[in-house]
Amino acid sequence: MAESMKGLKRTHRCAELSAANVGEKVTIMGWVQKNRNKGGLVFVDVRDRSGIIQVVFEEGKSEAALIEKAAKLRAEYVVAIVGTVAKRSGAVNDHLATGEIEVLPEELRILSESETPPFHIEENSKTKEEVRLKYRYLDLRRPDLQRNLMMRSKVATLTRQFLAEEGFLEIETPVLIKSTPEGARDYLVPSRIQQGQFYALPQSPQLFKQLLMCSGYDRYFQIAKCFRDEDLRADRQPEFTQIDMELSFVDVDDVIEVNERLLAKLFKEVLGVEVSLPIQRMTWQEAMDRFGSDKPDIRFGMELTNVTDVVKDCEFVVFKNAIENGGTVRGINAKGQGGMARKKIDKLVDFAKDYGAKGLAYIAIHEDGTVKSSFAKFMTEDEMKALIEAMGGENGDLLLFAADKNKVVWDTLGALRLELARQMELLDKNEYKFLWVTEFPLLEWSEEQNRFTAMHHPFTMPMEEDLQYIDSDPGRVRAKAYDIVLNGNEIGGGSVRIFDQEIQSKMFEVLGFTEEQAQEQFGFLLTAFKYGVPPHAGLAYGLDRLVMLMAKQDSIRDVIAFPKVKDASDLMTEAPGHVDEKQLEELGIAVVAKEEKKDDAE
Known part of the structure; x- marks a missing residue:
């Protein structure tokens, strides 16, 4: 039966203790990692997010009832222990931060019992990912995943501090927005009040951050949740997080300069890695010619x-x-x-x-x-x-x-x-090679749509010297766009935005929009641009991908607390799922089963 914490207050996390605490009375709380009963001598490893500490119940030093209680502990029981920190009586464990000390207990409380978990909670688990994701709350107890998520938290905190000191304001933008067909496929949300109409979840805060520049906020940032209904792979999820920013009265070099300093700060403070500034730059054309990729890995x-x-x-x-x-x-x-x-x-x-x-x-x-x-x-x-x-x-x-x-x-x-x-084993995860790729093509030809589409988005500014080709040779026009690449992964991308109405209208024309279509989809932005808009530019990082590389992981699922799998489902909560007919009726939605195609022979 579970015992109460009443009267107890934790004094330290497990691995916060060191030789400096020898002789101190402490209270620790956590999960039992393992229990080794040697008969009259019980070793219990207690784990929390900071690490592991060894607790030793020994005849002559602990009461018999306490030793008997300790012998019954099983993996993943939650315990509170009051005791004294002592130098290890046995050999020092060099693999543990607390390897030269142990706790000699005087009180043990079992706060919660545990059934035998479906897999052992350990680093570098060999258990199939499907099983671990089904029991993600247990998987998240593993020290390696906990380190990844603590690193992610530190990256987010340092980013907020840095950008705030640089004069950026953190402003939230809406999650229920209007669907815009350009770009990836939207996730749609039906409206109950306006039946037959839909919101979209944002693929990025792009339009809103540009409007904030129109509104005079000068420098904006947000750690924003974004959504894309696209096929998944190791570095993609249907919902992901961006470090999103926009700046007024700037050009390419200004955006690059502040972001180089941000990256240098993150890598220095999180990993102790010095990023040599300025970061190398390469045009898109050079990257393609030399490496066959617009996100080249230049480690080799x-x-x-x-x-x-x-x-x-x-x-x-x-x-x-x-x-x-x-x-x-x-x-x-x-x-x-x-x-x-x-x-x-x-x-x-x-x-x-x-x-x-x-x-x-x-x-x-x-x-x-x-x-x-x-x-x-x-x-x-x-x-x-x-x-x-x-x-x-x-x-x-x-x-x-x-x-x-x-x-x-x-x-x-x-x-x-x-x-x-x-x-050939040429890829060293301990090496971090950054690269700016610049001067992307403004447009790319879509065979499927038989028209030019925006390589980034319709609001990207063409390079001024290439505007002369916008009608005669649109494919020749370069954009004021830039990506930041790390070890062959695009970790962020951005551009200088169009702020001239004539250029924006011309861009829509080249993309095949009629004036009516442009007005219908982006009317609120185009109207805002009539009232004085500053030159502005921005950039967004994929936070998940950045932390994945910093943590030397192969999948962003290992740096996201509750990720989806390849078919965009959540194995733990079993989302997406069916909803009640009454909910569908309120929304004016009917789910119609697809008819099976009949065999021609029938």
């Missing part, structure tokens, strides 16, 4: 080489066709991989096909200088020599080539470069 080399001019006259039909169709031929040099087995190379070819490539061409240069290639018979000796030389090929190297439209080549080799880096 293996850069792309454009060999189109080198092979333009060869007879290899794959290269010829790509060049004739306006594409390019590019390659990467996997140093030291020339002896890779054919089966492994074939797997890389299959990997490349997942990114739209029809295949991969390769040249394997063995250590003895012999060359094996999938296309050597279509090349002259001089052409092959020139190609190897252009790639910086040496004995022991593996040269891999993709030939197609630029986008396919970039996507393929960008992904292949990372896959090879994983295989």
Whole structure:
């Protein structure tokens, strides 16, 4: 039966105790990690979020009834213990922060008993994630997850402090907003009062933070919950958290400067890592040409080489066709991989096909200088020599080539470069390489919609010198947009915003909006822009992704308290779920089952 805490007050968390507390009477409270009964000698490890302390119940030092009570303790019982801190009588445990001390108890209260948990509460649990997420409240007791969430809390607190000191105001924006079809798919919320109409949950506070600049608040920030109804992966969730900010009377350099100092502060105070400022910058075009990615991992080399001019006259039909169709031929040099087995190379070819490539061409240069290639018979000796030389090929190297439209080549080799880096163990989680990617294309062509779409959003300012091409060659126009990249992950992105009504109208026109459509979707913003709007710019970080990288985790689920799984469901609460018919009636909603397609043979 559970006992009361009455009369007790915790004096310390478990791992707050140290040799400096020897001789002190203390009260600790927490969960039993394990209980080792040696007969007349019972060792109990007590755990809370700070760590573990050993409590020793021993004949001659503790009452017999106390030892008997301690012997009955089981894992995850919640206990309160009053006792004296002493130097360890046994060997010091170097793996514990409290490894040189123990507590000699004089009182034990069992505050709550526990059934046997479905898995052991321990670091780096090997239990299947599905089981751990079903019992997430138990999973969250694990010290590694607790450290991650404490780190997340520290990052949020330091961010608030820093931005407040820099003159930013923390202002909350609405969660029930109007749906705007541009961008990812919205989560919709039906209105009971205005039946047949819907709110959307915000994908970001974008429009509201721009309105705050119109309203003269000068510098705004918010740690904001955002929602996107999109397919999930390791670094995506249907609901996520942004560190969101907007600044007035600024340009690109101003936004970058304040954010570099924010990142330097976070990494110094949370991890003890010095971020060298200023952070390297690279244009989008350079990033794509060198790394095949707009979020390049620059912890290692293996850069792309454009060999189109080198092979333009060869007879290899794959290269010829790509060049004739306006594409390019590019390659990467996997140093030291020339002896890779054919089966492994074939797997890389299959990997490349997942990114739209029809295949991969390769040249394997063995250590003895012999060359094996999938296309050597279509090349002259001089052409092959020139190609190897252009790639910086040496004995022991593996040269891999993709030939197609630029986008396919970039996507393929960008992904292949990372896959090879994983295989070659070139990725060091203890290394933090930041990069600003700038001058993104303003627009990208959507084959699906047969029109240009905004690469970021419709309110991004074009670079002034490119405005002359907005009608004649929209794809050529660069944006005043910038992403901050860390170890091949985009952790934040932003842009200078359009504040000129003429440019905004032209942007909507290029995106295929009629005046009526623009007014219907964004009328409140366009009207606000008639009343004096300052030049402004902003940026938003994905807090979950940033903390994931700081904590050296592979999934954002490990830095979110209650995450969803790949199908956007919550295994613990079993959300989403069915709702009562009465609720649906109040909302004027009927759920209609999809009809199964009948087999043609029937």
